[in-house]
Amino acid sequence: MYSEHSPHSHAFLGAAHDENARRTLWVVILTFVMMIVEIAAGYLTGSMALLADGFHMATHAGALGIAAGAYAFARRNVDNQRFSFGTGKVGDLAGFASALILAMVALGIAVESVARLLNPTSVAFGEAAIVAIVGLIVNVVSALMLSGGHHHGHAHHSHHHHGAAGDHGHDHAHGHASGGDNNIRAAYIHVLADALTSVLAIVALLAGRYFGWVWLDPAMGVVGSLVIGRWAYSLMKASAAVLLDVTDEHVAQEIRDILAPVPDVNITDLHVWQVGPQARAAIVSVAGNGLTAWQIREQLWPVHEISHLTIECETAPTPSREPSVPEAART
Incomplete structure (x- = not known):
């Protein structure tokens, strides 16, 4: 439990x-x-x-x-x-x-x-x-x-793991929210x-x-x-x-506004929905070079409405290794 x-x-x-x-x-x-x-x-x-x-x-x-x-x-x-x-x-x-x-x-x-x-x-x-x-x-x-x-x-909590192959994050962020x-x-x-x-x-x-x-x-x-x-x-x-998990457009737009100025970041997929009276969950997929789930998490920390955050980082392949599947932050 x-x-x-x-x-x-x-x-x-x-x-x-x-x-x-x-x-x-x-x-x-x-x-x-x-x-x-x-x-x-x-x-x-x-x-x-x-x-x-x-x-x-x-x-x-x-x-x-x-x-x-x-x-x-x-x-x-x-x-x-x-x-x-x-x-x-x-x-x-x-x-x-x-x-x-x-x-x-x-x-x-x-x-x-x-x-x-x-x-x-x-x-x-x-x-x-x-x-x-x-x-x-x-x-x-x-x-x-x-x-x-x-x-x-609610109190803030975060949890992050490093995967064996690259930056492969398991990221939770818990925060207080209005709702x-x-x-x-x-x-x-x-x-x-x-x-x-x-x-x-x-x-x-x-x-x-x-x-x-x-x-x-x-x-x-x-x-x-x-x-x-x-x-x-x-x-x-x-x-x-x-x-019906309708998108919380206010929070989604806040995420877009925060990540827009960050160099080499492109949001490829974004889902934000309510999971409780004062809690929102979000799945953020971004593409770029050398990005980590931890770096994205730090950027999105001010979005206090998010109580459950899942980040997926799609990194560009390099000559030194084979193309990899998207590196995902799973919960």
């Missing part, structure tokens, strides 16, 4: 991983309790906005449970060698699942709200508003709990979506009670579904990009 502090460690969990896990678990408990209260009150009062908020919160309780489970799984398998680049992307998988749940919730709320617009039902506005206000308070508390995470740096935890982001968006539906429910219920605008209750459900759907799309797009 790899130690988290070993030069060969592939522990790319976020710096606030354990703290975020605790916060998420507490929010799961709060959400589950409020879910029961709102669904029961929605049925008793006949409020579509309140029922939408309650069922919406029910799916959030499940999604937040997925988030909590993802944190536990990632921590439990942090040193499991079956995961080639560690478990830093487990949270992105959970975030993508949460985004799908959000999208289905938005669709369900929209369908039911349109049905209520076409076939209005009586609503106990006053009682429902009180429960919605309590739900909003719980959502605000949950949002404050989830927004308190911090991003910390987002899509798992905690998903949990936060779920809570914000709950808060939004609570606010819309309160507005609709009060308007129905004091102005007789019964239509506003389901109308607010439609508005809420559109906003939640937009959030779901944004989260799905961000987490899918990580899962």
